[in-house]
Amino acid sequence: MDDKIINRAIKEKKSADEIAQRYINEFYKDMDALLVLRPTVEPRATQHIPQIIESIKGLLDKGFAYESNGDIYFSVEKFKDYGKLSRRKLDDMIAGARVCAINGKRHPLDFALWKKSKSDEPYWHSPWGDGRPGWHIECSVMSQFYLGETFDIHGGGQDLIFPHHENEIAQAEALTGKPFVHYWIHNGFVKINKEKMSKSLGNFFTIREILNDYHPEVLRLFLLSNHYRSPIDFSYDMLNKAENNLEKFYSFLLETERIKNVKPINSSFKLANPFSEQVKESKEEWEKAMDDDFNSAKAIGHLFSLLRACNHFIHEEGYKYEDGQKLLGEAADLIKKFGEVFGIFSEKPEHFIKKLKTKKEKSRSIDPAIIEDLIKKRAVYREKKEWEKADEIRNKLLEMGIQIMDTPKGTTWKVL
RNA sequence: GGCGGCAUAGCCAAGUGGCUAAGGCAGCGGUCUGCAAAACCGUUAUUCACCGGUUCAAAUCCGGUUGCCGCCUCCA
Structure with missing residues (x-):
């Protein structure tokens, strides 16, 4: 439970739960608008207090945690792998000027597993008195509760590597003695003029602002043009380019719908063969790129190649033949299938193009x-x-x- | 100060030991068109920040230099 939520709840004289629910709802609005699918399970820390307490007990029993004035801390020195994810050594970090000891901690980098509650704060009963969970414990406890002691993929922003994910590993592996996760996926930041976009810097655009002017798929195509690990510089110029590119695909899809209704000449087309090879290759290359650490930028490159092959085929009038028409239909379906993975091309081409036109007319x-x-x-x-x-x-x-x-x-x- | 990441064409961006260094935008030439636009065809980096090294072979590995970014907080 975050201090910000507690403070806001006190200020507005509402329960922390109400505040949290409000922000969750706002979050849903944005994510739905961006065509982000809802997760299967969305656990809340406040609904997993027993499991959290159980974990902390285990860590105390194993000697990885200690009590200090009603707070429970994790002892980073006891966990020999501490720093393995962020490739940091405890000694080096102490050498860094910004770490200083906080009273009650044995080591400056020890972090709270359980915090004694002050008056006014929400609390739960525990063997160590009334309090609330620390700031990292809920993540490892809940993920392990639903996915098992070891699971495959854990994601998050690059800024969470240290200390948050490092601490998750420490808590989880100290307790189970097993690997916590197999793969960590850390995404790069969205930047403005090469600076991290952040609330504190004030250099941010809200999702709502952007979606006011652009179709969500435009934003998606823009973001997918970079590898997720690389930072990406946000600009309206780039967004406009993504918009043009998206329109290009929708224009093609619209064209294929028209072609579908053209009565074919009842014979086969000699160019169908090379084209069918290209389609097959694009499919394989696209999948290969996505299998390689979700290389969406590369995959989109193949998507463009496929588009060009299709337009070339249309240019050569291969679609006028029965088998050519069928092949083009299959290629268009493939493009749509790739789009489905990326969450793009979900609109009817006609609607998309009309919407775009109307939007531009208005602006x-x-x-x-x-x-x-x-x-x-x-x-x-x-x-x-x-x-x-x-x-x-x-x-x-x-x-x-x-x-x-x-x-x-x-x-x-x-x-x- | 410590740690990590990045530097590829005018711009955006893949590529992390060996095929012609993907793809998009912009540019240029062409096909089509009354002329255009769209689409298509062709073209645009002998070279990957810089310096040295390893190797038969380096954008890719190693060492150093410069520049940019991020993390190092009881923010998750």
């Missing part, structure tokens, strides 16, 4: 009626082959930020 205060009107006028000039006047209108539209596209089925337009 540029563009009236579609005026655009349509100009396009009609231009069509008249084009009919009469008065190209100069037609081009004049096109340039005017371009100045307004409208790009028009002449197709066999008429003129369409998009907001730049």
Whole structure:
């Protein structure tokens, strides 16, 4: 239980539970908006007090923890592997100027497993008096409770490596004598101008702010373009590029929907073979990249290659043949399947493109009626082959930020 | 001060001992088009911050230098 929650609860004269629930709800709103799936289990520390107490008892019994004025501390010196995750040595850290001893601790880096409650604070009964759990114990206790003494993957931000994850390992392994987790996955930070984005620096954008202007899939594609371990510099410029790229895929998906309804020539297409090889290769390469430490940046590279192969196939008109059409459909399905893993391409292509257009119209205060009107006028000039006047209108539209596209089925337009 | 990470084209970004250093954006040339746009084709790093070393072979390993970032807090 976090001090911030307690302080807020006192300030607002509400229960800590209410405060926590409120923030959980806000968190859900953002995560749902980002198309993040809900976890299977979402344990709460306050609902696992007995297990936490049990663990602390075990650590005391084994001599890894000690009591001091009603608080229970973990003794880092007793755990010989302490520092193995963050590759730090206790002596080195003491040498660092910022560590100082706190009264009651035997070693400055010893951390609380159980804190004696002060008045006003929520508390639970324990063999050591009324108090609340320390700040690392709930993570290792709850994860082991649901996943076993040893489990495969533990994630978190890079800033949690020390001390939080280091302490989790110490608590868990001291108690069980078994490895805590097999793989640690630590993601890099989102940065602004090469600086960590953080509340205290004030250099942050909220999810809501961003989603106000961008489709959640745009943000996802942007984030997935980097390897999760690398830091990523956030900028609207990059977001715009991701938006264009996403539109590129949706345009292709829209095109394949149109092609699906084209009546094929009843014969086979000679280019189907190389294309089918490309599709197969993309599938294998994409999976290989994802199997290699979730290399989404590489996988997205293969996604682009597949897109190009598909567009090439369309360009060659392979889809006009029965087997070619089938193959293109399969390739499009594959792209959608990859997208599903990334949480992108979940919209109907038509909707996505329309939404994007509407959004841009709004932000540029563009009236579609005026655009349509100009396009009609231009069509008249084009009919009469008065190209100069037609081009004049096109340039005017371009100045307004409208790009028009002449197709066999008429003129369409998009907001730049 | 201690520890860790990063440095690859104009920009973003994969690649961690040996195929032509992925992919995207931007640029340039072409196909298509009345001209464009989109799409497609071609092109854009003899070289991976710098200096030395190991090796038949280095962006990749080792040592050093410079620059940037992060962690070192009873914040989880």
